[in-house]
Amino acid sequence: MKRYFLVLFLFLLLLSGCQMHAEDPICASLxxxxxxxxxxxxxxxxxxxxxxxxxxxxxGNTEEHVLLLDTTDGGTREIGIFKVGDGVSTADVERGIxxxxxxxxxALASLSALYPTDDLTERLWRYQNATVLxxxxxxxxxxxxxxxxxTAKDAFLTAFKA
Numbered sequence: 641m642k643r644y645f646l647v648l649f650l651f652l653l654l655l656s657g658c659q660m661h662a663e664d665p666i667c668a669s670l671x672x673x674x675x676x677x678x679x680x681x682x683x684x685x686x687x688x689x690x691x692x693x694x695x696x697x698x699x700g701n702t703e704e705h706v707l708l709l710d711t712t713d714g715g716t717r718e719i720g721i722f723k724v725g726d727g728v729s730t731a732d733v734e735r736g737i738x739x740x741x742x743x744x745x746x747a748l749a750s751l752s753a754l755y756p757t758d759d760l761t762e763r764l765w766r767y768q769n770a771t772v773l774x775x776x777x778x779x780x781x782x783x784x785x786x787x788x789x790x791t792a793k794d795a796f797l798t799a800f801k802a
């Protein structure tokens with residue numbers, strides 16, 4: 641009888657441990673958490689779905705996503721977070737993000753060659769130094785200053801430690 645209760649106790653303990661497993665964060669919540677951690681993060685606004693779909697051709701292969709653009713400085717700051725769907729590799733999403741970043745770099749380099757300004761130089765630098773980060777089923781990218789990128793990465797990774 642004691643063995644029966646011991647096995648039952650261990651089973652219940654195992655079951656309760658499984659229930660305590662943290663759920664996957666929602667992309668919109670991750671975006672909010674990151675923007676809250678950033679200086680002037682209140683100026684980062686979520687873009688509409690049409691923009692996301694025309695910018696990233698892999699959107700249909702993601703379960704959810706959030707894209708944030710700065711509303712005050714012509715889009716110099718940008719954050720994207722994507723949760724991949726079943727049967728989709730994070731490498732495919734990461735490749736799509738890198739293609740997008742390369743395309744933006746090329747467009748800004750051409751524009752900057754024609755109309756050199758400090759603003760364009762800053763935007764180009766941010767796209768050239770953008771960070772792409774994968775954590776589990778999530779792929780994020782940050783087009784930010786060096787300090788803001790560190791803050792954003794820390795906020796992103798901290799969300800998975802809960």
